[in-house]
Amino acid sequence: MRHSLPLAPQFYVTAPQSCPYLEGRMERKLFTSLQGDQAVKLNDSLSKQGFRRSQNVLYRPSCSDCAACLSARIDVSLFQPSKSQRRTINRNAHLARTATSPWATEDQYSLFRRYLDRRHADGGMADMDVFEFAAMIEETPIRSRVVEYADPKGELTAVCLTDVLDDGLSMVYSFYEPDLPKQSLGSWMILDHVEIAREAGLPYVYLGYWVPGSPKMGYKAGFSGLEVYRHGRWQAMRAPEEYEADTHPLSTDPIAEQVANISLPDTRG
Structure with missing residues:
Protein backbone atom coordinates (compact mmCIF):
# COMPACT_ATOMS: atom_id res chain seq x y z
CA MET A 1 0.00 0.00 0.00
CA ARG A 2 1.31 3.43 -0.91
CA HIS A 3 1.52 6.04 1.82
CA SER A 4 1.90 9.76 1.22
CA LEU A 5 3.64 12.28 3.44
CA PRO A 6 1.40 14.47 5.63
CA LEU A 7 0.46 17.76 4.01
CA ALA A 8 1.52 19.81 7.03
CA PRO A 9 5.07 19.42 8.38
CA GLN A 10 5.42 17.77 11.76
CA PHE A 11 7.49 19.57 14.40
CA TYR A 12 9.61 17.89 17.07
CA VAL A 13 11.87 18.96 19.95
CA THR A 14 15.33 17.62 20.69
CA ALA A 15 16.43 16.48 24.14
CA PRO A 16 18.29 19.16 26.13
CA GLN A 17 22.08 19.24 25.88
CA SER A 18 24.86 21.62 26.90
CA CYS A 19 24.72 24.96 25.13
CA PRO A 20 27.78 25.57 22.91
CA TYR A 21 27.47 29.36 23.23
CA LEU A 22 26.59 30.26 26.84
CA GLU A 23 28.27 28.46 29.71
CA GLY A 24 26.03 26.70 32.20
CA ARG A 25 22.96 26.70 29.98
CA MET A 26 21.14 23.95 28.14
CA GLU A 27 19.98 24.08 24.54
CA ARG A 28 16.99 22.51 22.84
CA LYS A 29 15.89 22.73 19.21
CA LEU A 30 12.52 22.75 17.47
CA PHE A 31 12.86 20.98 14.12
CA THR A 32 11.03 19.53 11.12
CA SER A 33 12.07 17.49 8.11
CA LEU A 34 12.67 19.11 4.75
CA GLN A 35 11.53 16.79 2.00
CA GLY A 36 9.04 16.28 -0.79
CA ASP A 37 7.81 18.56 -3.55
CA GLN A 38 7.28 21.50 -1.17
CA ALA A 39 10.78 21.52 0.31
CA VAL A 40 11.80 24.75 -1.41
CA LYS A 41 8.67 26.64 -0.31
CA LEU A 42 9.01 25.36 3.25
CA ASN A 43 12.68 26.33 3.43
CA ASP A 44 11.98 29.82 2.07
CA SER A 45 9.09 30.35 4.48
CA LEU A 46 10.73 29.05 7.65
CA SER A 47 14.05 30.76 6.93
CA LYS A 48 12.12 34.03 7.17
CA GLN A 49 10.97 32.90 10.63
CA GLY A 50 14.37 32.25 12.15
CA PHE A 51 14.90 28.62 11.07
CA ARG A 52 18.16 27.25 9.69
CA ARG A 53 18.87 24.27 7.44
CA SER A 54 21.12 21.31 8.25
CA GLN A 55 20.96 18.73 5.43
CA ASN A 56 17.27 17.78 5.21
CA VAL A 57 16.26 19.29 8.55
CA LEU A 58 15.06 22.79 9.44
CA TYR A 59 15.63 23.82 13.05
CA ARG A 60 15.31 26.78 15.40
CA PRO A 61 16.51 27.11 19.01
CA SER A 62 13.69 26.48 21.46
CA CYS A 63 15.36 26.40 24.84
CA SER A 64 13.19 26.04 27.92
CA ASP A 65 14.70 28.93 29.91
CA CYS A 66 16.51 31.14 27.39
CA ALA A 67 15.82 32.93 24.10
CA ALA A 68 19.27 34.40 23.51
CA CYS A 69 19.90 32.88 20.06
CA LEU A 70 18.58 35.33 17.46
CA SER A 71 18.58 34.61 13.74
CA ALA A 72 20.50 37.37 11.97
CA ARG A 73 20.54 38.71 8.43
CA ILE A 74 22.04 41.66 6.58
CA ASP A 75 19.79 44.03 4.65
CA VAL A 76 21.94 44.44 1.54
CA SER A 77 20.42 47.83 0.69
CA LEU A 78 21.52 49.24 4.06
CA PHE A 79 24.95 47.66 4.28
CA GLN A 80 28.01 49.91 4.18
CA PRO A 81 31.44 48.42 4.91
CA SER A 82 33.40 49.92 7.77
CA LYS A 83 37.01 51.04 7.34
CA SER A 84 38.29 47.75 8.76
CA GLN A 85 35.94 45.78 6.50
CA ARG A 86 37.19 47.70 3.45
CA ARG A 87 40.72 46.73 4.46
CA THR A 88 39.58 43.12 4.72
CA ILE A 89 38.13 43.33 1.21
CA ASN A 90 41.41 44.73 -0.13
CA ARG A 91 43.52 42.10 1.65
CA ASN A 92 41.56 39.33 -0.06
CA ALA A 93 41.20 40.88 -3.51
CA HIS A 94 43.61 38.25 -4.88
CA LEU A 95 41.24 35.36 -4.11
CA ALA A 96 39.19 33.96 -6.99
CA ARG A 97 35.58 32.92 -6.36
CA THR A 98 33.95 29.86 -7.94
CA ALA A 99 30.37 28.71 -7.31
CA THR A 100 29.69 25.03 -7.95
CA SER A 101 27.02 22.41 -7.35
CA PRO A 102 26.96 20.95 -3.82
CA TRP A 103 29.57 18.23 -4.29
CA ALA A 104 32.19 17.37 -1.66
CA THR A 105 35.85 17.07 -2.65
CA GLU A 106 39.04 15.85 -0.96
CA ASP A 107 40.47 19.39 -1.01
CA GLN A 108 37.40 20.70 0.78
CA TYR A 109 37.58 18.03 3.46
CA SER A 110 41.31 18.60 3.98
CA ARG A 145 25.87 26.08 -3.98
CA VAL A 146 29.41 25.53 -2.76
CA VAL A 147 31.24 28.83 -3.02
CA GLU A 148 35.00 28.24 -3.15
CA TYR A 149 37.81 30.79 -2.91
CA ALA A 150 41.30 30.01 -4.18
CA ASP A 151 44.59 31.94 -4.17
CA PRO A 152 46.55 32.71 -7.38
CA LYS A 153 48.30 29.34 -7.10
CA GLY A 154 44.96 27.55 -7.12
CA GLU A 155 45.15 26.58 -3.45
CA LEU A 156 41.73 26.31 -1.82
CA THR A 157 41.58 28.98 0.88
CA ALA A 158 37.96 29.26 1.97
CA VAL A 159 34.62 27.52 1.34
CA CYS A 160 30.99 28.35 2.09
CA LEU A 161 27.96 26.09 1.66
CA THR A 162 25.26 28.54 0.58
CA ASP A 163 21.52 28.15 0.04
CA VAL A 164 19.74 30.33 -2.50
CA LEU A 165 16.42 31.51 -1.04
CA ASP A 166 13.69 33.50 -2.75
CA ASP A 167 14.77 36.59 -0.83
CA GLY A 168 18.48 36.08 -0.26
CA LEU A 169 21.50 33.92 0.37
CA SER A 170 21.77 31.75 3.48
CA MET A 171 25.32 30.97 4.61
CA VAL A 172 24.78 27.46 5.94
CA TYR A 173 28.36 26.69 6.93
CA SER A 174 31.76 28.19 6.11
CA PHE A 175 35.34 27.21 6.83
CA TYR A 176 38.74 28.53 5.81
CA GLU A 177 42.51 28.27 6.10
CA PRO A 178 43.27 28.74 9.83
CA ASP A 179 46.87 29.84 9.25
CA LEU A 180 45.84 33.16 7.71
CA PRO A 181 44.32 35.05 10.67
CA LYS A 182 45.24 38.51 9.35
CA GLN A 183 43.02 37.97 6.30
CA SER A 184 39.84 37.70 8.44
CA LEU A 185 38.49 35.12 6.02
CA GLY A 186 35.29 34.41 7.94
CA SER A 187 34.23 38.05 7.84
CA TRP A 188 35.44 38.41 4.28
CA MET A 189 33.18 35.60 3.05
CA ILE A 190 30.23 37.46 4.56
CA LEU A 191 31.34 40.63 2.78
CA ASP A 192 31.64 38.75 -0.50
CA HIS A 193 28.21 37.17 -0.07
CA VAL A 194 26.76 40.66 0.37
CA GLU A 195 28.29 41.48 -3.00
CA ILE A 196 26.96 38.27 -4.57
CA ALA A 197 23.47 39.06 -3.26
CA ARG A 198 23.69 42.62 -4.57
CA GLU A 199 24.73 41.37 -8.01
CA ALA A 200 21.83 38.88 -8.02
CA GLY A 201 19.26 41.42 -6.85
CA LEU A 202 18.60 39.53 -3.61
CA PRO A 203 17.76 41.70 -0.57
CA TYR A 204 19.25 39.67 2.31
CA VAL A 205 22.22 37.60 3.44
CA TYR A 206 21.28 35.21 6.26
CA LEU A 207 24.13 34.64 8.74
CA GLY A 208 22.75 32.07 11.16
CA TYR A 209 22.45 32.95 14.85
CA TRP A 210 23.80 35.86 16.81
CA VAL A 211 24.03 35.18 20.54
CA PRO A 212 24.46 38.15 22.91
CA GLY A 213 27.11 37.36 25.48
CA SER A 214 28.83 34.75 23.31
CA PRO A 215 32.36 35.69 22.14
CA LYS A 216 32.03 33.16 19.29
CA MET A 217 29.17 35.12 17.74
CA GLY A 218 30.15 38.68 18.63
CA TYR A 219 31.65 39.46 15.21
CA LYS A 220 28.24 39.36 13.52
CA ALA A 221 27.17 42.52 15.37
CA GLY A 222 29.88 44.42 13.46
CA PHE A 223 28.01 44.39 10.14
CA SER A 224 25.83 47.37 9.27
CA GLY A 225 22.30 46.75 8.05
CA LEU A 226 21.98 43.85 10.49
CA GLU A 227 18.52 42.60 11.47
CA VAL A 228 17.57 40.00 14.09
CA TYR A 229 14.43 37.88 14.30
CA ARG A 230 12.85 38.53 17.69
CA HIS A 231 9.32 38.21 19.04
CA GLY A 232 8.02 36.97 15.72
CA ARG A 233 9.41 39.68 13.46
CA TRP A 234 12.62 41.02 11.94
CA GLN A 235 13.90 44.21 13.54
CA ALA A 236 16.96 46.39 13.10
CA MET A 237 19.84 45.41 15.36
CA ARG A 238 20.16 47.61 18.44
CA ALA A 239 22.92 47.84 21.03
CA PRO A 240 23.92 44.28 22.10
CA GLU A 241 23.26 45.00 25.80
CA GLU A 242 19.59 45.61 25.03
CA TYR A 243 19.13 41.89 24.38
CA GLU A 244 20.33 40.67 27.79
CA ALA A 245 16.73 40.05 28.93
CA ASP A 246 16.47 37.26 26.37
CA THR A 247 18.46 35.03 28.71
CA HIS A 248 15.74 35.26 31.36
CA PRO A 249 13.66 32.06 31.94
CA LEU A 250 10.40 33.93 31.26
CA SER A 251 11.60 35.07 27.82
CA THR A 252 10.59 31.77 26.17
CA ASP A 253 7.09 30.91 24.94
CA PRO A 254 5.76 27.35 25.46
CA ILE A 255 6.49 24.91 22.62
CA ALA A 256 2.83 24.57 21.63
CA GLU A 257 2.53 28.34 21.33
CA GLN A 258 5.72 28.56 19.26
CA VAL A 259 4.47 25.94 16.80
CA ALA A 260 1.03 27.55 16.59
CA ASN A 261 2.63 30.86 15.58
CA ILE A 262 4.66 29.39 12.70
CA SER A 263 3.34 30.48 9.30
CA LEU A 264 3.40 27.66 6.75
CA PRO A 265 3.58 28.22 2.98
CA ASP A 266 0.55 27.79 0.75
CA THR A 267 1.18 24.44 -0.94
CA ARG A 268 -1.85 24.50 -3.22
CA GLY A 269 -1.28 24.31 -6.95
Whole structure:
Protein backbone atom coordinates (compact mmCIF):
# COMPACT_ATOMS: atom_id res chain seq x y z
CA MET A 1 0.00 0.00 0.00
CA ARG A 2 1.31 3.43 -0.91
CA HIS A 3 1.52 6.04 1.82
CA SER A 4 1.90 9.76 1.22
CA LEU A 5 3.64 12.28 3.44
CA PRO A 6 1.40 14.47 5.63
CA LEU A 7 0.46 17.76 4.01
CA ALA A 8 1.52 19.81 7.03
CA PRO A 9 5.07 19.42 8.38
CA GLN A 10 5.42 17.77 11.76
CA PHE A 11 7.49 19.57 14.40
CA TYR A 12 9.61 17.89 17.07
CA VAL A 13 11.87 18.96 19.95
CA THR A 14 15.33 17.62 20.69
CA ALA A 15 16.43 16.48 24.14
CA PRO A 16 18.29 19.16 26.13
CA GLN A 17 22.08 19.24 25.88
CA SER A 18 24.86 21.62 26.90
CA CYS A 19 24.72 24.96 25.13
CA PRO A 20 27.78 25.57 22.91
CA TYR A 21 27.47 29.36 23.23
CA LEU A 22 26.59 30.26 26.84
CA GLU A 23 28.27 28.46 29.71
CA GLY A 24 26.03 26.70 32.20
CA ARG A 25 22.96 26.70 29.98
CA MET A 26 21.14 23.95 28.14
CA GLU A 27 19.98 24.08 24.54
CA ARG A 28 16.99 22.51 22.84
CA LYS A 29 15.89 22.73 19.21
CA LEU A 30 12.52 22.75 17.47
CA PHE A 31 12.86 20.98 14.12
CA THR A 32 11.03 19.53 11.12
CA SER A 33 12.07 17.49 8.11
CA LEU A 34 12.67 19.11 4.75
CA GLN A 35 11.53 16.79 2.00
CA GLY A 36 9.04 16.28 -0.79
CA ASP A 37 7.81 18.56 -3.55
CA GLN A 38 7.28 21.50 -1.17
CA ALA A 39 10.78 21.52 0.31
CA VAL A 40 11.80 24.75 -1.41
CA LYS A 41 8.67 26.64 -0.31
CA LEU A 42 9.01 25.36 3.25
CA ASN A 43 12.68 26.33 3.43
CA ASP A 44 11.98 29.82 2.07
CA SER A 45 9.09 30.35 4.48
CA LEU A 46 10.73 29.05 7.65
CA SER A 47 14.05 30.76 6.93
CA LYS A 48 12.12 34.03 7.17
CA GLN A 49 10.97 32.90 10.63
CA GLY A 50 14.37 32.25 12.15
CA PHE A 51 14.90 28.62 11.07
CA ARG A 52 18.16 27.25 9.69
CA ARG A 53 18.87 24.27 7.44
CA SER A 54 21.12 21.31 8.25
CA GLN A 55 20.96 18.73 5.43
CA ASN A 56 17.27 17.78 5.21
CA VAL A 57 16.26 19.29 8.55
CA LEU A 58 15.06 22.79 9.44
CA TYR A 59 15.63 23.82 13.05
CA ARG A 60 15.31 26.78 15.40
CA PRO A 61 16.51 27.11 19.01
CA SER A 62 13.69 26.48 21.46
CA CYS A 63 15.36 26.40 24.84
CA SER A 64 13.19 26.04 27.92
CA ASP A 65 14.70 28.93 29.91
CA CYS A 66 16.51 31.14 27.39
CA ALA A 67 15.82 32.93 24.10
CA ALA A 68 19.27 34.40 23.51
CA CYS A 69 19.90 32.88 20.06
CA LEU A 70 18.58 35.33 17.46
CA SER A 71 18.58 34.61 13.74
CA ALA A 72 20.50 37.37 11.97
CA ARG A 73 20.54 38.71 8.43
CA ILE A 74 22.04 41.66 6.58
CA ASP A 75 19.79 44.03 4.65
CA VAL A 76 21.94 44.44 1.54
CA SER A 77 20.42 47.83 0.69
CA LEU A 78 21.52 49.24 4.06
CA PHE A 79 24.95 47.66 4.28
CA GLN A 80 28.01 49.91 4.18
CA PRO A 81 31.44 48.42 4.91
CA SER A 82 33.40 49.92 7.77
CA LYS A 83 37.01 51.04 7.34
CA SER A 84 38.29 47.75 8.76
CA GLN A 85 35.94 45.78 6.50
CA ARG A 86 37.19 47.70 3.45
CA ARG A 87 40.72 46.73 4.46
CA THR A 88 39.58 43.12 4.72
CA ILE A 89 38.13 43.33 1.21
CA ASN A 90 41.41 44.73 -0.13
CA ARG A 91 43.52 42.10 1.65
CA ASN A 92 41.56 39.33 -0.06
CA ALA A 93 41.20 40.88 -3.51
CA HIS A 94 43.61 38.25 -4.88
CA LEU A 95 41.24 35.36 -4.11
CA ALA A 96 39.19 33.96 -6.99
CA ARG A 97 35.58 32.92 -6.36
CA THR A 98 33.95 29.86 -7.94
CA ALA A 99 30.37 28.71 -7.31
CA THR A 100 29.69 25.03 -7.95
CA SER A 101 27.02 22.41 -7.35
CA PRO A 102 26.96 20.95 -3.82
CA TRP A 103 29.57 18.23 -4.29
CA ALA A 104 32.19 17.37 -1.66
CA THR A 105 35.85 17.07 -2.65
CA GLU A 106 39.04 15.85 -0.96
CA ASP A 107 40.47 19.39 -1.01
CA GLN A 108 37.40 20.70 0.78
CA TYR A 109 37.58 18.03 3.46
CA SER A 110 41.31 18.60 3.98
CA LEU A 111 40.69 22.32 4.53
CA PHE A 112 37.68 21.55 6.72
CA ARG A 113 39.76 19.27 8.97
CA ARG A 114 42.53 21.88 9.35
CA TYR A 115 39.92 24.48 10.22
CA LEU A 116 38.21 22.30 12.84
CA ASP A 117 41.46 21.08 14.40
CA ARG A 118 42.75 24.63 14.84
CA ARG A 119 39.56 26.56 15.56
CA HIS A 120 36.92 24.16 16.91
CA ALA A 121 38.73 21.10 18.23
CA ASP A 122 36.27 20.81 21.13
CA GLY A 123 33.13 21.53 19.09
CA GLY A 124 30.28 19.26 18.12
CA MET A 125 31.68 18.69 14.62
CA ALA A 126 35.22 17.82 15.72
CA ASP A 127 34.82 14.10 15.01
CA MET A 128 33.11 14.48 11.63
CA ASP A 129 34.59 12.03 9.12
CA VAL A 130 34.74 12.35 5.33
CA PHE A 131 31.39 10.60 4.84
CA GLU A 132 29.61 12.87 7.30
CA PHE A 133 31.24 15.86 5.64
CA ALA A 134 30.01 14.70 2.24
CA ALA A 135 26.50 14.34 3.65
CA MET A 136 26.62 17.88 5.05
CA ILE A 137 27.56 19.26 1.64
CA GLU A 138 25.54 17.04 -0.68
CA GLU A 139 22.32 16.18 1.16
CA THR A 140 20.21 19.18 0.21
CA PRO A 141 16.70 19.10 -1.24
CA ILE A 142 16.86 22.75 -2.28
CA ARG A 143 18.97 25.03 -4.45
CA SER A 144 22.41 25.07 -2.83
CA ARG A 145 25.87 26.08 -3.98
CA VAL A 146 29.41 25.53 -2.76
CA VAL A 147 31.24 28.83 -3.02
CA GLU A 148 35.00 28.24 -3.15
CA TYR A 149 37.81 30.79 -2.91
CA ALA A 150 41.30 30.01 -4.18
CA ASP A 151 44.59 31.94 -4.17
CA PRO A 152 46.55 32.71 -7.38
CA LYS A 153 48.30 29.34 -7.10
CA GLY A 154 44.96 27.55 -7.12
CA GLU A 155 45.15 26.58 -3.45
CA LEU A 156 41.73 26.31 -1.82
CA THR A 157 41.58 28.98 0.88
CA ALA A 158 37.96 29.26 1.97
CA VAL A 159 34.62 27.52 1.34
CA CYS A 160 30.99 28.35 2.09
CA LEU A 161 27.96 26.09 1.66
CA THR A 162 25.26 28.54 0.58
CA ASP A 163 21.52 28.15 0.04
CA VAL A 164 19.74 30.33 -2.50
CA LEU A 165 16.42 31.51 -1.04
CA ASP A 166 13.69 33.50 -2.75
CA ASP A 167 14.77 36.59 -0.83
CA GLY A 168 18.48 36.08 -0.26
CA LEU A 169 21.50 33.92 0.37
CA SER A 170 21.77 31.75 3.48
CA MET A 171 25.32 30.97 4.61
CA VAL A 172 24.78 27.46 5.94
CA TYR A 173 28.36 26.69 6.93
CA SER A 174 31.76 28.19 6.11
CA PHE A 175 35.34 27.21 6.83
CA TYR A 176 38.74 28.53 5.81
CA GLU A 177 42.51 28.27 6.10
CA PRO A 178 43.27 28.74 9.83
CA ASP A 179 46.87 29.84 9.25
CA LEU A 180 45.84 33.16 7.71
CA PRO A 181 44.32 35.05 10.67
CA LYS A 182 45.24 38.51 9.35
CA GLN A 183 43.02 37.97 6.30
CA SER A 184 39.84 37.70 8.44
CA LEU A 185 38.49 35.12 6.02
CA GLY A 186 35.29 34.41 7.94
CA SER A 187 34.23 38.05 7.84
CA TRP A 188 35.44 38.41 4.28
CA MET A 189 33.18 35.60 3.05
CA ILE A 190 30.23 37.46 4.56
CA LEU A 191 31.34 40.63 2.78
CA ASP A 192 31.64 38.75 -0.50
CA HIS A 193 28.21 37.17 -0.07
CA VAL A 194 26.76 40.66 0.37
CA GLU A 195 28.29 41.48 -3.00
CA ILE A 196 26.96 38.27 -4.57
CA ALA A 197 23.47 39.06 -3.26
CA ARG A 198 23.69 42.62 -4.57
CA GLU A 199 24.73 41.37 -8.01
CA ALA A 200 21.83 38.88 -8.02
CA GLY A 201 19.26 41.42 -6.85
CA LEU A 202 18.60 39.53 -3.61
CA PRO A 203 17.76 41.70 -0.57
CA TYR A 204 19.25 39.67 2.31
CA VAL A 205 22.22 37.60 3.44
CA TYR A 206 21.28 35.21 6.26
CA LEU A 207 24.13 34.64 8.74
CA GLY A 208 22.75 32.07 11.16
CA TYR A 209 22.45 32.95 14.85
CA TRP A 210 23.80 35.86 16.81
CA VAL A 211 24.03 35.18 20.54
CA PRO A 212 24.46 38.15 22.91
CA GLY A 213 27.11 37.36 25.48
CA SER A 214 28.83 34.75 23.31
CA PRO A 215 32.36 35.69 22.14
CA LYS A 216 32.03 33.16 19.29
CA MET A 217 29.17 35.12 17.74
CA GLY A 218 30.15 38.68 18.63
CA TYR A 219 31.65 39.46 15.21
CA LYS A 220 28.24 39.36 13.52
CA ALA A 221 27.17 42.52 15.37
CA GLY A 222 29.88 44.42 13.46
CA PHE A 223 28.01 44.39 10.14
CA SER A 224 25.83 47.37 9.27
CA GLY A 225 22.30 46.75 8.05
CA LEU A 226 21.98 43.85 10.49
CA GLU A 227 18.52 42.60 11.47
CA VAL A 228 17.57 40.00 14.09
CA TYR A 229 14.43 37.88 14.30
CA ARG A 230 12.85 38.53 17.69
CA HIS A 231 9.32 38.21 19.04
CA GLY A 232 8.02 36.97 15.72
CA ARG A 233 9.41 39.68 13.46
CA TRP A 234 12.62 41.02 11.94
CA GLN A 235 13.90 44.21 13.54
CA ALA A 236 16.96 46.39 13.10
CA MET A 237 19.84 45.41 15.36
CA ARG A 238 20.16 47.61 18.44
CA ALA A 239 22.92 47.84 21.03
CA PRO A 240 23.92 44.28 22.10
CA GLU A 241 23.26 45.00 25.80
CA GLU A 242 19.59 45.61 25.03
CA TYR A 243 19.13 41.89 24.38
CA GLU A 244 20.33 40.67 27.79
CA ALA A 245 16.73 40.05 28.93
CA ASP A 246 16.47 37.26 26.37
CA THR A 247 18.46 35.03 28.71
CA HIS A 248 15.74 35.26 31.36
CA PRO A 249 13.66 32.06 31.94
CA LEU A 250 10.40 33.93 31.26
CA SER A 251 11.60 35.07 27.82
CA THR A 252 10.59 31.77 26.17
CA ASP A 253 7.09 30.91 24.94
CA PRO A 254 5.76 27.35 25.46
CA ILE A 255 6.49 24.91 22.62
CA ALA A 256 2.83 24.57 21.63
CA GLU A 257 2.53 28.34 21.33
CA GLN A 258 5.72 28.56 19.26
CA VAL A 259 4.47 25.94 16.80
CA ALA A 260 1.03 27.55 16.59
CA ASN A 261 2.63 30.86 15.58
CA ILE A 262 4.66 29.39 12.70
CA SER A 263 3.34 30.48 9.30
CA LEU A 264 3.40 27.66 6.75
CA PRO A 265 3.58 28.22 2.98
CA ASP A 266 0.55 27.79 0.75
CA THR A 267 1.18 24.44 -0.94
CA ARG A 268 -1.85 24.50 -3.22
CA GLY A 269 -1.28 24.31 -6.95
